[in-house]
Amino acid sequence: MEAKAIARHVRVTPRKARRMVDLIRGKKATEAITILKFAPQDASLPVRKVLESAIANARVKADKAGEPFRENDLVVKETYVDEGVTLKRFRARAQGRAARINKRTSHITVVVANKEGNR
Template identity: 60%
Template sequence: MVESMARVRQIRVTPQKARRVVNLIRGMRAVEAVAILKHQPQAVSEPLGKVVASAIANAQVIADRDGVFLDETDLYIAKAFVDEGITLKRFRPRAQGRAFRINKRTSHITVVLATPDEPSLGSRAGAKQKVSK
């Protein structure tokens, strides 16, 4: 079993908006996730696609180092989560000499890829297989 990780830090998108897209690809095959992220309208989909592609490349390096054959189509997204980064605080002038604070939030996105324990797992990594008797 090959497992790899990729992380992007301090990306200028709010964690709430990033989690919407990360929830979309969690549990998918990595190659499918990259293809889906290319066509998503959300701003976070481009850097998230780069993170998944980086995790695929990391898995290839780990497999080569260990002398294990790795088919990229076997990789699936085992874990994907978004943590809150630092918040940039800016001030906006308002009427009568007041100032309102604007919070510009950042995110840390982490993606962990793995190969399944069983060779044929189906289309979704977390999907339960029905057993016929």
């Protein structure tokens, strides 16, 4: 069984979020949560929330199908970060000039699935 969660327009740059996503790809879901919990980067919080949401979605899906749910059997099958809308801001500079500041957003997607051997 597969479950998916997406967080859109998260105010973290895609480059920084991808660092966190690369840490958890292919790991057990419970292990991935622990990794993200102790990661010092700020981008780990939104990624962890999306992962927890995907696990909750898997639980709901299993309940609807009448299947037993074991969180320890879940694996992070697929994770990726896409670039969202860029908020454009300006900072005042010397001699009346303005410099552009790009505040980037991310779309974080996490897919969890059961291990292949435990169907």
